[in-house]
Amino acid sequence: MMRSDARDNRARIVAAATDIIEHEGTMASLNEIAKRAGVGPGTLYRHFPTRDALLAEVLVAWVERVEDAADATSIAEKGDLVDWLEQLAGISNAYRGLAASIASVAGDETSPLRSAHQATLDANDRVFDKARAAGLTDAPVDAGTVARLVTGVAMATEQANLTHQQTRTMLEVILEGLLASARP
Amino acid sequence: MMRSDARDNRARIVAAATDIIEHEGTMASLNEIAKRAGVGPGTLYRHFPTRDALLAEVLVAWVERVEDAADATSIAEKGDLVDWLEQLAGISNAYRGLAASIASVAGDETSPLRSAHQATLDANDRVFDKARAAGLTDAPVDAGTVARLVTGVAMATEQANLTHQQTRTMLEVILEGLLASARP
DNA sequence: ACCTGAACACCGTTCAAGT
DNA sequence: ACCTGAACACCGTTCAAGT
Numbered sequence: 001m002m003r004s005d006a007r008d009n010r011a012r013i014v015a016a017a018t019d020i021i022e023h024e025g026t027m028a029s030l031n032e033i034a035k036r037a038g039v040g041p042g043t044l045y046r047h048f049p050t051r052d053a054l055l056a057e058v059l060v061a062w063v064e065r066v067e068d069a070a071d072a073t074s075i076a077e078k079g080d081l082v083d084w085l086e087q088l089a090g091i092s093n094a095y096r097g098l099a100a101s102i103a104s105v106a107g108d109e110t111s112p113l114r115s116a117h118q119a120t121l122d123a124n125d126r127v128f129d130k131a132r133a134a135g136l137t138d139a140p141v142d143a144g145t146v147a148r149l150v151t152g153v154a155m156a157t158e159q160a161n162l163t164h165q166q167t168r169t170m171l172e173v174i175l176e177g178l179l180a181s182a183r184p
Numbered sequence: 185m186m187r188s189d190a191r192d193n194r195a196r197i198v199a200a201a202t203d204i205i206e207h208e209g210t211m212a213s214l215n216e217i218a219k220r221a222g223v224g225p226g227t228l229y230r231h232f233p234t235r236d237a238l239l240a241e242v243l244v245a246w247v248e249r250v251e252d253a254a255d256a257t258s259i260a261e262k263g264d265l266v267d268w269l270e271q272l273a274g275i276s277n278a279y280r281g282l283a284a285s286i287a288s289v290a291g292d293e294t295s296p297l298r299s300a301h302q303a304t305l306d307a308n309d310r311v312f313d314k315a316r317a318a319g320l321t322d323a324p325v326d327a328g329t330v331a332r333l334v335t336g337v338a339m340a341t342e343q344a345n346l347t348h349q350q351t352r353t354m355l356e357v358i359l360e361g362l363l364a365s366a367r368p
Numbered sequence: 369a370c371c372t373g374a375a376c377a378c379c380g381t382t383c384a385a386g387t
Numbered sequence: 388a389c390c391t392g393a394a395c396a397c398c399g400t401t402c403a404a405g406t
Contacts, residue, residue, distance in 0.1 A: 006389060030380065040391040045381070100343050107345030142353075148346065149354055152336030159284050159339070161291030162332065169326075170333055177361025190370060214399065224372040229400070 010047045012037040018058050025096030026055055055101060056112040063119045066091055070123035075130040078175065084127050085150055085171040088120075092154035099154035106148065121147055137179050149174050194231045196221040202242050209280030210239055239285060240296040247303045250275055254307035259314040262359065268311050269334055269355040272304075276338035283338035290332065305331055321363050333358050 002010075016037035020028045030051065034044040048054035069091065073084050092099045105117040125143045132138065153174070157167045186194075200221035204212045214235065218228040232238035253275065257268050276283045289301040309327045316322065337358070341351045 003388065009390080029378085031378090041380085042382075042392075043390055046389075051380095100339075103340050103343035105344075107343070145350075145353055145357065148340050148344065148350065149336075149357065151344070152340035152354070153333075155284075155339040155343070156287050156332050156336035159287035159291070160289075160332065160335070166329075166332065169329055170336070173329065173333065173358060173361035173365055175361070176364040177357035177359070180360040180364045181357055187369065193371080213397085215397090225399085226373075226401075227371055230370075235399095 006047075009037070009039050009043055013039060013044055013047055013054070014057050017054050018061075021055070021058055021095055025098070026051075026101045027097045030054075050112065052101070053112040056116060059113065059116045062091070062094060063116045065094075066120050067123050070127050073127055073130070075127060075134050075136065077134075078136060078179070081127075081131055081136065082168065082172055082175050085146075085153075085175060086168055088124065088150050089154045089157065089167060089171065092151060093158055096158065099151055099158055103148075103151045103155065106144075106151075141178050146178065190231075193221070193223050193227055197223060197228055197231055197238070198241050201238050202245075205239070205242055205279055209282070210235075210285045211281045214238075234296065236285070237296040240300060243297065243300045246275070246278060247300045249278075250304050251307050254311050257311055257314070259311060259318050259320065261318075262320060262363070265311075265315055265320065266352065266356055266359050269330075269337075269359060270352055272308065272334050273338045273341065273351060273355065276335060277342055280342065283335055283342055287332075287335045287339065290328075290335075301331075325362050330362065 013033065017028075017033045020033050020036060030044060031041050033054075034041045037044070044054075048057070066088070069087050070084075073080070073087070075081060075084065092102060101113065102117060102120075105111045105113045111117075121143045124146055128137075128141050128143070128146070131141075150171075153167060153170050156162065156170070197217065201212075201217045204217050204220060214228060215225050217238075218225045221228070228238070232241070250272070253271050254268075257264070257271070259265060259268065276286060285297065286301060286304075289295045289297040295301075305327045308330055312321075312325050312327070312330070315325075334355075337351060337354050340346065340354070346354075
C-alpha cells in the first residue's frame with residue numbers, strides 16, 4: 001500500500017506530464033514537469049525511473065483513443081482503409097515526438113510502452129479483419145509491417161511538416177502495396 | 185579572401201565534425217567538435233551558425249556516394265528497384281540521426297541542406313528513368329513521394345533497430361504500391 | 369578580422385539530508 | 388518510506404576581451 005502523500009504526488013506528476021507533453025511533446029523537460037507538479041526532481045525519478053515509464057502512464061488515455069477509433073471504423077471499400085491508416089498516423093502524431101517514441105518500442109522488448117504498442121497492433125489487426133470480411137483482400141496482412149510503415153509515415157510527416165495531402169499520398173501507396181503483395 | 189588562420193580553422197572543424205558525426209550521429213555535441221578541432225566554441229559558430237550549416241559541409245562527400253550509387257545501379261527487373269530503394273535507405277542511415285536531418289529539409293526551403301537533398305531527389309529520378317527505359321513502369325513516379333517514403337522507412341529502421349529483412353519488406357510493399365498506383 | 373574561453377541558462381540524474 | 392533541493396556533468400549559445 002502506497003503512502004497517501006506518495007499517491008498524491010504520483011497523480012500530480014502524471015497530470016502535469018499529460019499537460020506539458022501535450023504542448024511540448026514527448027521530449028519535454030522532466031524538471032519542468034516536476035516543478036509543475038510541485039515536487040522535487042528526485043520524486044519524479046522515484047515514481048518513474050525512465051522517461052518512457054512516465055510516458056506509458058500518460059498514454060493510457062491515448063491507447064483508448066486508438067482502440068475506440070479502430071472499433072468505430074467500418075470498412076467497406078479501399079478508401080475506408082486509407083482513412084484508417086490516416087487516422088492511425090494522425091493519432092501517432094498526437095504529440096510531438098510520439099511517433100519516434102512508439103517506434104523505439106519495437107526494438108526494445110522490455111520497454112514500459114510495450115503494452116501500449118501491443119494494443120495498437122491488435123487494434124490494427126481488427127481493422128484488417130474487417131477488410132477481409134468485406135472482401136477487400138484475402139491474404140493475411142502482417143500487422144507489424146503495417147505498424148512499422150505507418151510509424152515511418154508519421155515520423156516523416158512530423159519531421160518534414162508534410163501537408164495532409166502528402167501524407168495521404170504516402171499512405172495510399174502503402175495500402176496499394178499491402179493489397180498487391182497480399183494477393184498471391 | 186579568408187584569412188589563412190580562419191581557413192585552417194574551418195577545415196579542421198569540418199574534419200573533426202566528419203569524424204565525430206560518423207561515430208556519434210548528427211546530434212553530436214558541437215562543443216566536443218570544437219574541442220577536437222582545437223578551437224573555441226565561438227569559432228565554430230562563426231563559421232557555421234547552425235548545426236545544419238556544418239552538417240551540409242560534412243555531407244558533401246556523402247552526396248557523392250548517393251550519386252555514384254544511382255549512376256552505378258542498373259535496373260532490369262523489379263528486384264533491382266528494391267535493391268536501389270534499400271541502398272537509398274541504407275545511405276540515409278549512414279550516420280545516426282541523418283534520416284531525420286534529411287527529412288527536416290523538405291519542410292524548410294531555406295535549409296543549408298537543401299542542395300544535398302535536391303541532389304538525392306535528382307539521383308532517384310535518374311534511377312526511375314532507367315526503370316521506365318527497362319519497361320518496368322510507364323507512368324511517372326513522383327520523386328518527392330519516393331523520397332518521403334524512403335526517409336520514413338530509414339527513420340523507422342533507425343529508431344526501432346529493425347532487421348535488414350523488416351526494412352526490406354517495408355520497401356517491397358512501397359515499391360509494389362508505387363508501381364501499382366503508377367499504372368492507370 | 370578573427371579567436372578565446374568564461375559565462376549563462378538550460379538539460380538529465382543523483383544523493384545526502386531531512387520529515 | 389518518502390521527499391527535497393542542492394550539486395554534478397553535461398548541453399547550446401553568446402559576447403567581452405584579447406591578438
